[in-house]
Structure formats: structure tokens, C-alpha cells
Amino acid sequence: MGKVTGFLEIDRQVHKYQPASDRIRHFREFTLPMSDKEVEKQAARCMDCGIPFCHGPTGCPIHNQIPDWNDLVYNGDWDNAIRNLHSTNNFPEFTGRICPAPCEEACTLNLEDIPVAIKTVEQAIADKAYETGHIRPYPPEKKTGKRVAVIGSGPAGMSAAQQLGRAGHDVHVYERESRPGGLMRYGIPDFKIEKHYIDRRIEQMQGEGVTFHCGVNVGVDKPVAELLAEHDAVLYCGGSETPRAAGIPGDDLGGVHDAMPYLVQQNRR
Structure with missing residues (x-):
């Protein structure tokens, strides 16, 4: 958990975006990082909810220990927050950007308020891990021969x-x-x-x-x-590039294209 009364004192805040006038000039990410202090305040909104649905079966599918690293970030212990997050998630910089955040939907604060900005905190921890040199090769001490x-x-x-x-x-x-x-x-x-x-x-x-x-x-x-x-x-571990039909009238008309083939084509460039 973070600060027990944090959700009563602090409003939810997530990443801000670049102005639209800047965004239309490139195809890169357009989120603006928050300061450490801002992220720590957001982590403080994690309440002592008793049953943290955010990392149970209805929340995070890889069972990130969300209340634990929220508390660590709130207290400024970024090093241990990085270790905790990587103990359950190999690539938090990916999930912190593209995961649809079912953890936030499961957050107990939804009963009376708006959820903790879990995805924003996760991305901040992952980015901090690179900034501080935590992400480096960790080769095994012994080989199995397999x-x-x-x-x-x-x-x-x-x-x-x-x-x-x-x-x-x-x-x-x-x-x-x-x-x-x-x-x-x-x-x-x-x-x-x-x-x-x-x-x-x-x-x-x-x-x-x-x-x-x-x-x-x-x-x-x-x-x-x-x-x-x-x-x-x-x-x-193969994925699927097969598009899924929308199943609505007109999806078979000329000029209507599936997203998946288009995205793969563009990203190969």
C-alpha cells in the first residue's frame, strides 16, 4: 500500500501528452514523463484495501505485486521497487506502455473514487531501472549443458x-x-x-x-x-497475424482493410 489516506488527499494524475500541433509532426511516443515526486504522490494513493484485487485473478494477469511497489515508490525506495517489479515481470517497460491495465479496472478505489494510476507508476519504475543502470546482462553462474x-x-x-x-x-x-x-x-x-x-x-x-x-x-x-x-x-511461442473480422454490416466492402496486415506492413518499413 502507499499512504493510507493518500487517495483522500491526492487527485489521480497520469502522463500528459505533447500538444497536438507537435504530435502531428512525428510518429513517435508523445507522452511526457512525470517527475519522481509526482509519481511518488500517485503511488501514495494506493490504500490499505485489505484484498488487493489489482494483482489477483481479476487484475494483473502476471500477478505483479502492485501494492508492494506502490508503497516502495511512495517512500522513495526506487531500487527495491525496481527489484520487486522485475521479480514478476521480465519487461515492465513494455507492459507499462501497451498493457490495457486490467489492474486499474480491478482497483478497489473504483468503488468510491477513481483508481490508482498503476500503469503510470509501473512505466516510471521501468524507466528508472534503465536510468540507474539496473538493467544489464545477468548471465547464469552455471550452465546445465541443455x-x-x-x-x-x-x-x-x-x-x-x-x-x-x-x-x-x-x-x-x-x-x-x-x-x-x-x-x-x-x-x-x-x-x-x-x-x-x-x-x-x-x-x-x-x-x-x-x-x-x-x-x-x-x-x-x-x-x-x-x-x-x-x-x-x-x-x-508463435503469435497470430490473422485479422479478426469485425462482424458488422459493410466490413466486406471495397476499401475496408483489416488493421493487422496494415500494421505489420508499416512496421516492416
């Missing part, structure tokens, strides 16, 4: 590869596109998440011993049987 293949380099593939690598396995990630990141790179535009955030995590993982094989379409360029023969285990 070789593991991960098919797909989206969020699931990257998370699995990092955890397996840190457990001491020799991890090889196979990605059919020319660069790793999966739909996070090719399905999400830059104004939501710029691709250098992905690149710096890839560099960290490579520093930990994870090998990326891009431009390899498993089942086409590399037979599955060959992959199974070369590795002790294979983990399939």
Missing part, C-alpha cells in the same frame, strides 16, 4: 528465453522476421512503443547468452524434426 529452442520472439518467446537462459540453458530463439520482437515490433505502432525499447532488451538477453536466429521460418526454412534433433526441448 539446449533449448524457442520458436517466436514476441513477449512470450522473449520472456521464456530470458528465464531459460538465466536458469543456465543454452537458448536459441528462432524468428521468421528479419528482427526479433514479434507482434510487439511488427503489430504495434511507434507512438505506443518505440522499437528501441525492444532493441535494448534484446541486447541484454544476448549479453546473457541467448542466441537469436532471425529470418528462419520453422517448418519452412528449418524442418521441425531437425529442430527437435538439435535441442533437448522446444518451446512454441
Whole structure:
């Protein structure tokens, strides 16, 4: 929790945006970072709610310990907030930007007020981790001698590869596109998440011993049987680029295009 009476004293505040006159001139992120003190005040709004639905089954799907790191941020203990957040989330700089924040929908404050700005606090912790040098390669002390293949380099593939690598396995990630990141790179535009955030995590993982094989379409360029023969285990983490029909009258008319093929096409440029 943060400050027990914080939600009574402090109004919710989230990132501000660049003026529209500036936003129309580029395709990059347009959120303006908040100061540490502003973020600490927002973390203080986390109340002693008894049952923190924000990180239960109805809230965060990866069970981030939200009240814990809210309390740490409120008290200015950013180092331990960074450690706590990364204990449940490999890539909080991704989720802090693109997650739809079901944790905020589950926040108990919704009963009488407006929720804690959890997503804003999470992003601030993740960005602080890079600013302070916490994000660096953490190679395993011992190797197991086991070789593991991960098919797909989206969020699931990257998370699995990092955890397996840190457990001491020799991890090889196979990605059919020319660069790793999966739909996070090719399905999400830059104004939501710029691709250098992905690149710096890839560099960290490579520093930990994870090998990326891009431009390899498993089942086409590399037979599955060959992959199974070369590795002790294979983990399939492929995403889907198949568009989902809107199911409304007129969605089959000429000039109506699905978002997914368009986004992938634009992000490949």
C-alpha cells in the first residue's frame, strides 16, 4: 500500500501528452514523463484495501505485486521497487506502455473514487531501472549443458528465453522476421512503443547468452524434426497475424482493410 489516506488527499494524475500541433509532426511516443515526486504522490494513493484485487485473478494477469511497489515508490525506495517489479515481470517497460491495465479496472478505489494510476507508476519504475543502470546482462553462474529452442520472439518467446537462459540453458530463439520482437515490433505502432525499447532488451538477453536466429521460418526454412534433433526441448511461442473480422454490416466492402496486415506492413518499413 502507499499512504493510507493518500487517495483522500491526492487527485489521480497520469502522463500528459505533447500538444497536438507537435504530435502531428512525428510518429513517435508523445507522452511526457512525470517527475519522481509526482509519481511518488500517485503511488501514495494506493490504500490499505485489505484484498488487493489489482494483482489477483481479476487484475494483473502476471500477478505483479502492485501494492508492494506502490508503497516502495511512495517512500522513495526506487531500487527495491525496481527489484520487486522485475521479480514478476521480465519487461515492465513494455507492459507499462501497451498493457490495457486490467489492474486499474480491478482497483478497489473504483468503488468510491477513481483508481490508482498503476500503469503510470509501473512505466516510471521501468524507466528508472534503465536510468540507474539496473538493467544489464545477468548471465547464469552455471550452465546445465541443455539446449533449448524457442520458436517466436514476441513477449512470450522473449520472456521464456530470458528465464531459460538465466536458469543456465543454452537458448536459441528462432524468428521468421528479419528482427526479433514479434507482434510487439511488427503489430504495434511507434507512438505506443518505440522499437528501441525492444532493441535494448534484446541486447541484454544476448549479453546473457541467448542466441537469436532471425529470418528462419520453422517448418519452412528449418524442418521441425531437425529442430527437435538439435535441442533437448522446444518451446512454441508463435503469435497470430490473422485479422479478426469485425462482424458488422459493410466490413466486406471495397476499401475496408483489416488493421493487422496494415500494421505489420508499416512496421516492416
